[in-house]
């Protein structure tokens with residue numbers, strides 16, 4: 001299968017948020033310079049090819065200086081061309097200055113993913129964010145004025161001290177903004193994070209479900225359709241890059257903590273900065289069994305409201321999903337929490353909320 005998507009990880013942050021378990025370190029100019037040089041080597045090792053989707057994520061890519069960002073964008077240029085449908089960069093409100101946004105535009109970035117999380121300063125403070133709500137609004141408006149038509153924001157719910165009225169308040173702010181995509185995550189309590197250390201109690205299942213329903217409903221009224229467990233888009237603005245993951249297509253990942261999927265191979269980078277800077281970047285190359293590949297494909301695609309494309313599944317594995325997942329599949333079809341419609345296997349609007357419980361039954365032995 002062709003590989004049309006490229007992910008580049010920038011692990012630097014100006015601050016460390018209390019919930020975050022991603023591969024990241026505090027920004028230091030000299031380490032960032034060394035990292036970018038190694039990244040340039042990794043990118044230079046990839047055969048020149050125009051990618052359909054490119055995603056520079058983090059960490060915080062906008063924590064880099066203007067010069068560092070330009071150094072990186074120049075190295076990515078050889079993967080950008082007419083065929084590139086989507087080129088996204090993640091930015092944070094405190095560091096996405098107008099000159100950096102202009103630079104991104106100059107290098108053909110056509111989509112921004114802005115880490116907003118909440119529009120309320122007291123909640124931002126509780127989770128260790130360093131920006132204020134007005135800065136997030138400013139960055140969204142600046143980006144729009146500069147001609148970015150694809151603007152996505154990351155939001156979270158279930159934050160410490162957050163009340164239902166806070167959630168409503170955040171949803172109201174969204175209505176006023178020129179954005180066409182939202183990732184709205186329920187806060188996951190990750191081991192090794194400050195929130196976990198402080199024994200923060202996340203939302204109980206019932207409240208989580210009710211708040212998720214409120215989000216679905218309010219965003220729907222604002223013209224956003226839900227297309228994945230945590231993702232909403234207006235019109236055609238679903239993320240092509242993320243859909244490549246959910247359709248279990250091939251992708252290349254570079255930088256610490258990044259993963260590539262090339263057919264049945266999963267290639268994982270070490271999260272260790274020292275190793276990466278020494279060129280020992282690949283930690284593990286795993287060859288998946290066909291059972292694992294088919295399960296992972298099912299698992300990723302059921303996250304999509306559209307679900308798993310059954311014809312595509314057959315084309316790829318020369319097997320029908322019913323023959324692979326036999327009685328487990330029948331059990332969930334009988335229960336009605338999975339349905340087959342329009343040549344797709346999908347969850348229902350209700351059962352997508354407990355997808356993980358459904359998937360447990362499909363795990364390979």
Ligand SMILES: C[S@@+](CC[C@H](N)C(=O)[O-])C[C@H]1O[C@@H](n2cnc3c(N)ncnc32)[C@H](O)[C@@H]1O
Nearest residue numbers: 019020022058059060090115154185186187188
């Ligand atoms: C790893 S961050 C990178 C982007 C950027 N640095 C930022 O802070 O927005 C990507 C997104 O993942 C989400 N995220 C990170 N940790 C999470 C957690 N423990 N639970 C839920 N969502 C989380 C946040 O919404 C965040 O914007």
Ligand code: SF4
Nearest residue numbers: 013016017020058059
């Ligand atoms: S959420 Fe974003 S800014 Fe916060 S620590 Fe994680 S990667 Fe860095």
